[in-house]
Amino acid sequence: MDFSVAASAFTEHLEKVRRLSNATVRAYRSDLRDLGVAVGDAQLHEVDLETLRGWLWRATQRGDARSTLARRAAAARSFFSWAQEQELIDVDPSLRLIAPRRGRTLPTVASQEAMKGLLDAQRAAAESADPIAMRDHGMLELLYGSGIRVSELCGLDVDDVDLDRATARVLGKGSKERVVPFGAPARLALGAYLTRSRPALLARSSTTTSGLFLSTRGARIGSRAVYTLVAEVLSPFVGAETVGPHALRHTAATHLLDGGADLRAVQEILGHASLGTTQIYTHVSAERLTATYRLAHPRA
Template identity: 75%
Template sequence: MRFSEAADAFTTHLAQVRRLSPSTVRAYRSDLADLGRATGDIEIADIDLEALRDWLWQATQRGDARSTMARRAAAVRSFFSWAHDADMVALDPSLRLITPRRAKTLPVVASADGMRTLLEDQRAAASGGDPVALRDHALLELLYAAAIRVSELCGIDVDDLDLQRRTVRVLGKGAKERVVPFGAPAAEALGAFLTRGRPTLLARAEKATPALFLGARGARMGPRTAYTVVARVLGPIVGAEHVGPHALRHSAATHLLDGGADLRAVQEILGHASLGTTQIYTHVSAERLTASYRLAHPRA
C-alpha cells in the first residue's frame, strides 16, 4: 500500500473510531502529508528509520521549533503503531526515532486582580444592552469561571446550561462529556445574555440554532470569534500580543490552586485524562509564590 493511502486510512480511523477533534486530525494529516512529500509517496513498508530521521532533519534545517518536531514525531509513531497493528508493516520503524523534548514553557496567566478588573469592565460595557457586548461578557465569565476549552465553549447548546444549579455540560477531547460548575457572576452574565442578547442575535439568523453563543449574524459562534474577543480584552492585562481563550483556562486553574483547591478536583474540572497534565499549574503557582516571596521578604 502507498503511504498516502495508508495515511488517509489512518486519519479516517482517528476521526471515526478514536473520535479525535477535527483540529487534531488536521494536524496529523498535515504532518503525514509532509512525510509523504519527503519520501516520494513510496510503499509504506519501504519507509525505514533512516527515512524518518532524514525527514526530521529536513525540518530542523527549515528552522522548525522543537514543539513542532515533537508533534511530528508523535504523529509518525502513532501512525506506524496503527499500521503495525493492522499488519501493514512487519516492523515499526518509528520505535527508535528520537526527537528533542519540548521546551518547558509555563502558560500565560492573568492575575486575580487583573481578571476582576477585566470582567468588571465587560460588565459595564454590557450594561447598555448591546447584544454582542452581552455575549462577550457572558463568554468571558464562563471561560474563566468553568475553565473550559474554546472548542467546548463553542459547542455548548442552550439546553446544556443549568442556571439554577450553575452547571454546564460540555463535550471535551475524545468526545468525553463532563458537567462543570460555575459561579454567581457567570450565571448573572449568562442570564442577561439569554434574556436580552441572544434573542436579538438569533433574529438575524437564516435558521434557528440551539447554540448558546451566536455570531453577529445569528449562527453558532466559531472559535475564531472567541479568540478575537479574548485577545482584545486580555492582551493588555497580561502584556501579550497573541493571547487566546486558553489563557483564561490557565488563569482559572492557577487561581483555583492558589485558593487551596485539590489538584484532583482541578483535574476533574479541566477534563484532563492525566493528573500529570494538571500538575503544570502547580509549577505556575510555585513561581507566583516565589515571586511574591522575593518582593516581600526582607531576607529574600
Template identity: 75%
Template sequence: MRYANAVASFTSYLEQVRRLSAATVRAYRSDLADLGSVIGDADLREIDLETLREWLWRATLRGDARSTMARRAAAARSFFGWAHESELIPVDPSLRLVTPKRAKTLPVVASKDAMRELLDQYRAAAAGGDATALRDHAVLEALYGTGVRVSELCGIDIDDVDMHRRTVRVLGKGSKERVVPFGAPAADAIGAYVTRGRPALLARVDRATPALFLGARGARIGSRTVYALVARVLSPIVGAEHIGPHALRHSAATHLLDGGADLRAVQEILGHASLGTTQIYTHVSTERLLDGYRLAHPRA
C-alpha cells in the same frame, strides 16, 4: 501500500474507530502531510528510521519549534504503530525515533486583580444592552469561570446550561462529556445574555439554533471569533502578543489552586485525562509564590 493511501486509511481509523475530534484528526493529517512532502508517495515498506530522522532534521533546519517537532514525531509513531498492527509493514520504523524534548515553559496567566478589572469593564459595557457586548461579557465570564476549552465553549447548547445548579455540560476531547460548575458572576452574565442579547442575535437568521453563544450573523459562534475577542482584551494585560482563550483556562486553573482547590478537583473541572497535565499549574502557583517571596522577604 502507498503512503498516501495508508494515511487516508489511518485518518479514517481515527475518525470511525477511535472517534477522535475533527480538530485532532486534522492535526494528524497535517503532520503526516508534512512527512509526505519529504518522502513523496513512497511504498510504506520503504520508509525506515533514517528517513524519519531526515524528516525531523529538515524541520530543525527550517526553524520549527521543538513542540511542533515533538507533536509530529508523536503523529509518526502513532501512524507507523497502526500500520504495523494492521500488518501493512513488517517492522515499525518509528520505534527508535527520538522525540525532541519540549521546552519547559509555564502557561501565561493573568493576575486575579487584572481579571477582576477586565470583567468589571465588560460588565459595564454590557449594561447598555448591546447584544454583542452582552455576548462578549458572557463568553469571557464563561471561559474564566469554568476553565473550558474554546471548542467546548462553542459547542455549548442552551439545554446544556443548568442555571439553578450553576453547571454546564460540555463535550471534551475524545467525545468525553463532563459537567462543570460556574459561579454567580458567570451566571448573571449568561442570564443577561440569554434574556436580552441572544434573541437579538438570533433574529438575524431565518432558522433557530440550539447554540448558546451566537456569532454576528446569528449562527453558532466560531472559535475564530472567540480567539479574536480574547486576544484583543487579554494581550495588554499579560503583555504577550499571541494570546488565546487558553490563557483564561490557564488563569482559571491557577487561581483555583491559589485558592486552595484540590488538584484532582481541578483535573476534573479541566477535563484532563492525566493528573500530570494538571500539575503544570502547581508550578505556576509555586513560581508566583517565589516571586512574592523574592520581592518581600529581607533575606530573599
C-alpha cells in the same frame, strides 16, 4: 501498500475508531502528508529509520520548533505502530526514532486583580443593554468561571446550561461529556444574556439555532470571533500581544490551585485525560508564590 493510502486509512481510524478531536486528526494528517513528501514513491514497507531521521533533520534545517519536531516524531511512531498492528509492515522503523524534547513553557496567566478589572469593565459595558456587550460579558465570565475550552464554549446549546445549579454540560476532547460548575457572576451574566441579548441576536437571522452564544448575525458563534474578543480585552492585562481564550482556561486553573483546590478536582473540571497535563499549573502557582516571596519578604 502505498504510503499515502496507508496514511489515509490511519487518519480515518483516528477519526472514526479512536474518535480523536478534529484538530488532532488534522495535525496527524498534516504531519503524515509532510512525511509522504519525504518518502516520495517508496512503498510503506520500504520506509526505514534513516528515511525518518532524514525527514526530521530537514525539518530542523528549515527552522521547525522543537515542539513541532516532537509532535511529528510522535505522529510517525503512532502511524507505524498502527501499521504493524494491521500487518501492513513486518518491522516498525520508528521504534528508535528520537526527537528533541519539548521545551517546557509555562502558560500565560492573568492575575486575580487583572481579571477583576477586566470583568468589571465588561460588566459596566453590558449595563448599556447592548446585545453584543452582554454576550461578550457572558462568554468571558463563563470562560474564566468554568475553565472550559473555546471549542466547548462554541459548542454549547441553550439546554446545556442550568442556571439554577450553575453548571454547564460540555462535550470535550474525544467526545467526552462532563459537567462543569461556574460562579455567581457568570450565572448573573448568562441570565441577563439569555433574557435580553440572545433574543435580539436571534432576531437578526432568518433561521433558528440551539446555540447558546450567537454571532452578530444570529448564528452560532465561531471560535475565531471568541479568539478576537479575548485577544482584544485580555492582552492589555497580561502584557502579551498574542493571547487567546486558552489563557483564560490557564488562568482559571491557576487561580483554583492558588485558592487551595485539589489537583484532581481541577483535572476533572478541565477535562484532562492525564493528571500530568494538569500538573503544569502547580509550576505556575509555585513560580507566582516565589515571585511574591522575593518581592515581599525582607530576607528574600
